[in-house]
Amino acid sequence: MADRLEDFQKFRADLNEEILGCGHLGMKRFFALDHQAYEPAAFLAAAHQVVGDAVVAVLRCDDCITYHLVRCGEEGWKRDEVIDALNVALIVGGSITIPHVRRAFARMREIKGLKP
Amino acid sequence: MADRLEDFQKFRADLNEEILGCGHLGMKRFFALDHQAYEPAAFLAAAHQVVGDAVVAVLRCDDCITYHLVRCGEEGWKRDEVIDALNVALIVGGSITIPHVRRAFARMREIKGLKP
Amino acid sequence: MADRLEDFQKFRADLNEEILGCGHLGMKRFFALDHQAYEPAAFLAAAHQVVGDAVVAVLRCDDCITYHLVRCGEEGWKRDEVIDALNVALIVGGSITIPHVRRAFARMREIKGLKP
Amino acid sequence: MADRLEDFQKFRADLNEEILGCGHLGMKRFFALDHQAYEPAAFLAAAHQVVGDAVVAVLRCDDCITYHLVRCGEEGWKRDEVIDALNVALIVGGSITIPHVRRAFARMREIKGLKP
Amino acid sequence: MADRLEDFQKFRADLNEEILGCGHLGMKRFFALDHQAYEPAAFLAAAHQVVGDAVVAVLRCDDCITYHLVRCGEEGWKRDEVIDALNVALIVGGSITIPHVRRAFARMREIKGLKP
């Protein structure tokens, strides 16, 4: 957990810009599809960030978890609701996800609305 | 896709009974926790089956997908909503999940309310 | 290995048609991107099927392996070259990939140009 | 669970012979290393099959689980001990491993010494 | 490998306390089950830490590996025995686990009884 949230966000924005600007049309289109996947009209809109959160926690990707936690905070999810989503990931993914749950809790300390 | 839904459900019920009856307390408790994870009060109740569906599709587990599809059907989710959840799994998990998406579509043919 | 190659290909074509025809724009676009990923001008064109083959073997997806083996056969790859690609998957992915390597060898018995 | 244990073992023996006989030295050497990994002098010899069993269950490989269950039976492990190992896999790997645990229990019905 | 063992252990203890104290009963129960899974009466008690070590190495989780290495050291396992367990993980999980094996060797330099 060496990186502060601010550093992570700067690195993320910087590299996303480089990737989207590198001229590879396939990558550009995939980034667009990835963005759209979380914004369906039919799908229960309110749930999408929490869904994403559980999905990426199960896949054990800290950067993705941080991204979704930040978005959950922005959309007004409550700490208890996020913890319920992390619990789904913990049970589905098993104890191998515990280090990621720990880092998710540590990251929530930096996010308004998700602090203990 | 050799097994029909009915066969899968019989095998699943039969073996779950054997596992829960084998006398191993740890396994019994984990099955209970797994059951409870999808029924939190705080968590957006309506979304839980769809969440589960996306999570297990990403993890590429056909039996789990079948189980969640059956539950989605029972709870009145619409075909379009389930397809949106499968799309999240497809984008997050990549083309490696395509065979599972195919089998999910094939399974929906057997589930009332999710048929094409 | 219950399914014959012919059955697999029929199931695959049938369900792909259903998925592409279900009206979900996101899925349709992803299938297009997936198709294009293996056809870059810059990338060493001749290698793409073998690359795909190694990648999906490591990810332990039998249907994907079958698909790429069929394509390797169509493009004139030799049995020895395909086995070299499977060996990369075996070493990178470890003994957990052995059952998939076995099924790949069994599948090659049905593919012209890749038979023993 | 369409395949009986006998069918699986015949397929496995048949294909292993084809792989080892295909003339690829790298694959042949890896198969030898894999075999030796479970027979170290320093490592607690008695535990190796159970270790293997837990490892492959976590990695969700049914064929590997079957192989290790057969070996556990041959070496005189008791049903309760094997269930304890499967429980480690269940807790470490989470509910995503439940279908594999079910199939492991079904397989044990065919293995002398591990039947219910 | 930026973090020293001492820093990791402080972070781990700190966050575990926050998780167990956050009031989520499901998480609390899962942590208890995880703890008990490694202490079965029937299972070969002496082997459990080494089993855990191989399992988590295959799953490529550095924090989990560190935790199990520390426990192996406390229980008197010898360096050679731990290396045998890491070798199982290497063969089962393939060369993709090599960076984790490297970090395991680096971590052993900090653990009494497991130093070179």
Added chain:
Amino acid sequence: MADRLEDFQKFRADLNEEILGCGHLGMKRFFALDHQAYEPAAFLAAAHQVVGDAVVAVLRCDDCITYHLVRCGEEGWKRDEVIDALNVALIVGGSITIPHVRRAFARMREIKGLKP
């Protein structure tokens, strides 16, 4: 991305030496097999580093990606070709691989011939 390329390479060389010198014959042999897997006569030699790059990106191993990027640079691959290989990994592995693609782009800034 705390570590500079130079630090990573020093750590890697240092620990590889310790592993190869620890006296475990199985590990030594596996390292040799891993090395040989990328040098087959039959396999399209020119493609092997790019293949390895796509494989390990899909498996989400940053250290492995760095290693293969360095080798791609040494062998004269062009930035566009490497980006095509990363795109295969992105499409096959899904958006969960995006953080690794970001770090791959960041690493290319340090590698002669792969800089933007």
